[in-house]
Amino acid sequence: MSYFNVTRFNVTRRRMIAIVATAAGSAFLTGSRIARAGDAVRWRGSALGAQVSIEIYHPDRAEAERLVARCVQDVRRLERQFSLYLADSAICRLNRTGILVSPDADMVALLKASLFFGDLTDGAFDPTVQPLWQLYADHFSSERPDPDGPSAQKVAETLAKVGRRGLLVSADRVALVKHGAAITLNGIAQGYATDRAVDRLRLAGLSTTLVDMGEIRAIGSRPEGTPWRIGLADPDRLGALTETIDLVDRAVATSAGAGFRFDSKGRFTHLFDPATGCSPSLYSTVSVIAPTATEADALSTAFSLMPLSRIRNVVSVRSNVQARMTDSGGTLTVCDA
Known part of the structure; x- marks a missing residue:
């Protein structure tokens, strides 16, 4: 998940997942250029508040480069819909005016997915928590908070x-019915953008691809047939990993309060319980492996706020979903469907 924009904070994202091993000889290029090395075509840039990358394998390098370029264009288009960093984005217009007329189809799809996961988690996932972010941002950026x-x-x-019930979504209109309401899609937008890139690459017939937009999704396995190896970061030790997982045709997302803290003690983080307005510290990290990055992203956010019994209830009704919760003492609990 990514974090919110506020002008008085130096907002940075601590990455919670990473690619542990990549193909020998492949390399990244930054910005909008594409790297040629080995059999891979890889791109790295920034979008939706995070460093992102795409790695694909294709027998026709020129076609591979065209596909990567199209994926990057898709991400930029989605950023203009979902980003709180861009003042003229669709979500910023919605938060200013309370309404979007003739919204983009991707905006409608993502808001409907947000409401679905809100219902699935009994409100733990809620896109309308943006006013809480603003409250805490204003408080801790004030003099002597x-x-x-x-x-x-x-x-x-x-x-x-x-309250998600105050968000109305249809194909022709999106509305916020409460005065002062605002939304954020930072707990799900990176996952959605990842899935859209994967959809494009699958339609092109690719069977070996890794898309990393803060949440990671794999198409198939690595070229040599081994799984993609993904590291889950230790939020308390910069550069260290708590564990590694294998990924084939699935996605993974991780949420942690340490990703952004308002205060030095970490009592107040970007993870807000929409029922209480507080930042619970139930787990050090929560990782979710799921068929899509959208689901992994949303559930890792919601599960950070939920006790294990409620997490197990959700996982039990979702196909091919696994949740991995690490507490402050380093104990790992795994919930499988």
Whole structure:
């Protein structure tokens, strides 16, 4: 998941997943250029607040480069829909005016997916928590902020603006019915963009691809037939991994409160419980492996706020989903369907 934009904070993202091993001889190019090395065509850039990359294998290098370029164009188009960093994006217009008329089909699809996962998790996933972010951002960027956070009254006033039932979505209109309401798609947009890139590459017939937009999704296995090896980061030790997992034809996403903290003690993070307005510290990290990056992204966000019993209930009704929760003591709990 990615993080929100606020002008008075130096917002950076600590990556929670990484590609551990890549094909020998392949290399990245930064910006909008594409690398030629070995059998791989790889691209690296930034989008939706994170460093992203695409790696594909194709017998026709010119066609491979065209496919990567189209994927990058798709990501840029989605960024203009979902990004809170771009003042003229569709989501920023919605938050300013409370309405989008004739919304883009991808905006409608992602908002409907957000509401679906909100229902699936009994409200733990909620795209309308943006007012909570703004509350805490304003509080901790003020002069001499109270280290205990905003007052209970301010939290209660802000919670009155939150609630997915106040987000109405149809093919011809998106509306926020509560005064002062605003949304963020930062807990799901990177996963959705990853899936859209994968859809394009699958339609082109590719069977060996890795797309990394903060959430990682693999098409097939590596060229030599081995799984893609993905590392899950230790949020307390920069550059260290808690474990590695194998990925074939699935996606993985990780959420952790340490990804962004408002205060030095980490009591207040980007992960907001929409029921309380607080940032629970149930787990050090939560990783979800799922068929799509959209689902992995949304569920890793929601599960960070949910007790194990509720996580198990959700996993039990989802096909091919696995959740991996690590607590502050380093104990790993795995929930499988």
